[in-house]
Amino acid sequence: MKFENLNENYLKRIFKDEPEWFVSDRLKSLKLFNQAKEDSFRYGSTMKTDVSDIKISDYESKINLVLKNNDSRIIIKDFKKALTEDDELIRKFFMKEIKTRMELLHKAIVQEGLLIYIPKNVKVKEDITIDYEFLTNSFDYLLVIAEENSELNIIERLRSKEIFRSNVVEIYAGRNSKVNFYSIQDMDNNCINFSVKRSFAGKDSECNFYNFDFGSKLNYSDTYSELVEEGSCSKIKGIYFGNEKQHFNLASSTHHKSRNTNSDIFTRGILDDNSNIIYRGLVKIYENAENSNGYQKEDALILSENAKADSIPNLEINNHDVKCSHSSSISHLDKDKLFYLMSRGIDYKECTKIMTEGFLMEVLNKIDKEEIKEEIKQLIKSKIK
């Protein structure tokens, strides 16, 4: 991965209107980025996400963003504005943990972004929807702070031209709050997309991610869910569909840091043509997290001869008073089932669609929202040739 024209002067010039503390943070991050070793994107001896061809020289982002929110109690602000008006919040929550060199870069040149703040006891009935259309390379950020007893659903839809995108989403779920985050990524098949989503769940809160990955030639998505306080829970449900030469690198992890915490990871995906995936799952139980449950399940269905799936499920358990399980499977279209369906007068192509949709149904059924379910079904259908 090559990032050209990136230096202090450039940053100082394009971020000249920002508060000094933040620009100084950017510069620090850039320095660390320049010192850090390249992320390897290697797993074991054979699995690898190839980033060698990536060369970026444009950093100024332009997004067509359409936001829908009908609840005046919610505060939604442009990230730039929040930097001056809510600098305490930003200082407290913005990218406190950095794991990869990509994230260092993100912190240095993050531009477009939103802060969504839900005050105490506010239960939002209507979904907040954010439709992004990326017109240029993008380094975008979303911070969600849900205060005590609040509830909301956020749906983001991602569409784009052929661009490079780096994204970070951070969700802080306060005590007894409930946040559902739906992400429908249907970007152009020539995009490069790096997305890191993190949630931090407070006491008795619930924070769920629903990831739908369809687009990009390289789609890296890391969903990290931390059960910080007692009684919290989280679900990560995912559906992906790769075709052409798409490469997906998807990671889902839950981190139980307190007692009585529950997590459930469930991903199903389809691979067609020459597409391939590296899927990494992790349930980690910390020493003091007794009486916790963590599940993960990952299934891939392969439609073509040249598609490929690699799955790396992991459990790290440091407390014995817990229940954990993991399973993963990779299967091909069952010829006998196909024959059975075709024998009822339905042609091959339609039968493939029926079986593919059927395979994904178990995850689709976990979505309470009918309209999203339909939207995803349509996207699945449009991807099957």
Add this chain to the structure above:
Amino acid sequence: MILKTKNLNVSTKDNLDILHNINLNVNEGEVVVIMGPNGSGKSTLANILMGNPNYKIDSGEIIYNNEKINELSPDERARKGIFLSFQYPAEISGVTISNFLRTALSSIKGEKISIISFKKLLRKKMQMLKIDEKFADRYLNEGFSGGEKKKTEILQMFVLEPKLCILDETDSGLDVDSLKIVGEGVNKLKDGKRSFLIITHYNRILDYIKPNRVYVMKKGKVVKEGSSKLAFELEKKGYEDIE
């Protein structure tokens, strides 16, 4: 003549010969029965008639309505009116009976069918077969008992109204009551034009349906042909004496 096979030789994809010189006739409106011990090739015959790509025709012909259909895909055969009630129906997760059958019927009729009118039709057929209406929204055969699967096969046959119904051991796995429902159901479908090819090795279903002709298969060959009397003789004596 609705169906005719001429010197049909069939093997598996891995070149294991299974059927040898099969000649059989099913005329319009007839009920023809194939009997024979386990492993004699009955299911293979049913599958090759339906176009299962696990098997290949090495020589010979399948003629259906005066057309050679050797090369037709399973869905093309179904659209021409052939139906197979499977001995071991597949379980299809995530696909409801109702949605699936509506797609199948639309495809066979070549026209879209509204959800409402299809639901009405399906309900009617389910009542005829005494199948609980809740099954309409269950996934096709998933977690069904053997008997439930067989009844669901017959339900599909009722909905799709094929011209040639091939029943592969639909009677095994059915309890007495279900057998009666299925047997009487098949009789209802008999309209003088529709033909049936019924494979059985118990001939229990013959308590309800009178065949026009009986073929006996053994080791991949048709070894005997006779009238309905043959079925009852076999019931008493077994297959040992037949060569």
